[in-house]
Amino acid sequence: MISSAPNCRAAASGEILAVPRAFESSSMIGKGCVITIGGNEDKSAAHSSLLAEFVRLAGGSDARLIVIPSASEAPVRRAEQYVRLFATLGAAAIHVVHAETRVTPDDLLLIENATGIFVTGGDQEKLMACLRPTGCADAILNAVRAGAVYCGTSAGAAAACKTMLFEHGNVIRFAEGLGLLPAVIIDQHFSERQRLPRLLEAVTKHGLTGVGVDENTAVVWRRGGDVRVRGASRVTVVAPGAEIRVAANGDRLPV
Numbered sequence: 106m107i108s109s110a111p112n113c114r115a116a117a118s119g120e121i122l123a124v125p126r127a128f129e130s131s132s133m134i135g136k137g138c139v140i141t142i143g144g145n146e147d148k149s150a151a152h153s154s155l156l157a158e159f160v161r162l163a164g165g166s167d168a169r170l171i172v173i174p175s176a177s178e179a180p181v182r183r184a185e186q187y188v189r190l191f192a193t194l195g196a197a198a199i200h201v202v203h204a205e206t207r208v209t210p211d212d213l214l215l216i217e218n219a220t221g222i223f224v225t226g227g228d229q230e231k232l233m234a235c236l237r238p239t240g241c242a243d244a245i246l247n248a249v250r251a252g253a254v255y256c257g258t259s260a261g262a263a264a265a266c267k268t269m270l271f272e273h274g275n276v277i278r279f280a281e282g283l284g285l286l287p288a289v290i291i292d293q294h295f296s297e298r299q300r301l302p303r304l305l306e307a308v309t310k311h312g313l314t315g316v317g318v319d320e321n322t323a324v325v326w327r328r329g330g331d332v333r334v335r336g337a338s339r340v341t342v343v344a345p346g347a348e349i350r351v352a353a354n355g356d357r358l359p360v
Contacts, residue, residue, distance in 0.1 A: 163221025
């Protein structure tokens with residue numbers, strides 16, 4: 106278990122974790138906000154949920170939301186699920202972009218002018234293979250630079266990084282992600298799937314700070330360096346050199 110590691114320490118409530126300087130360069134790009142969810146988030150449409158926080162940050166009833174389900178094995182069904190959820194949470198303008206099939210110039214314009222972009226879970230390698238050649242990746246970057254909120258769950262969270270972690274069989278691999286978070290590597294379903302060993306390997310290989318996010322838990326990266334943990338479980342920060350810190354809901358991570 107993560108908590109049994111001799112160099113692992115949990116933060117006291119409200120404490121700012123003294124993580125290394127490598128983490129200080131990990132601020133998100135642009136003027137917007139990035140929410141990285143560890144997967145399996147609450148989909149009950151509760152107004153205290155992470156998805157509700159995404160809608161609020163994106164503008165609430167005035168939000169212009171994009172849903173990109175391309176990482177999913179069943180993108181149409183997954184998109185319909187999230188559209189219903191976001192509508193229940195008060196969003197009126199919701200557009201789905203199926204980057205796995207066809208992207209139009211109008212789709213790209215809608216992404217660039219969105220106030221919130223939600224990217225579902227699934228396969229992050231497949232996701233980037235859809236986003237980059239269609240122009241969606243650049244459109245997402247432009248939107249966040251202009252102030253949009255990017256929210257990715259599971260694969261969508263991993264893809265927010267410049268260095269994206271994924272796995273084929275038992276082989277750990279890396280590829281270029283969106284680059285919204287340039288100096289961290291994010292892993293998801295972290296405690297639930299016992300992914301500390303692979304995050305340690307990723308940190309050692311690339312010299313970046315690793316951020317392991319548990320299910321129904323998120324890191325919210327805001328403009329100006331306000332980075333906080335939200336949700337039901339924990340976030341594990343692995344520094345180069347393998348120092349491990351653990352944070353929970355409300356804790357701030359310095360950047």
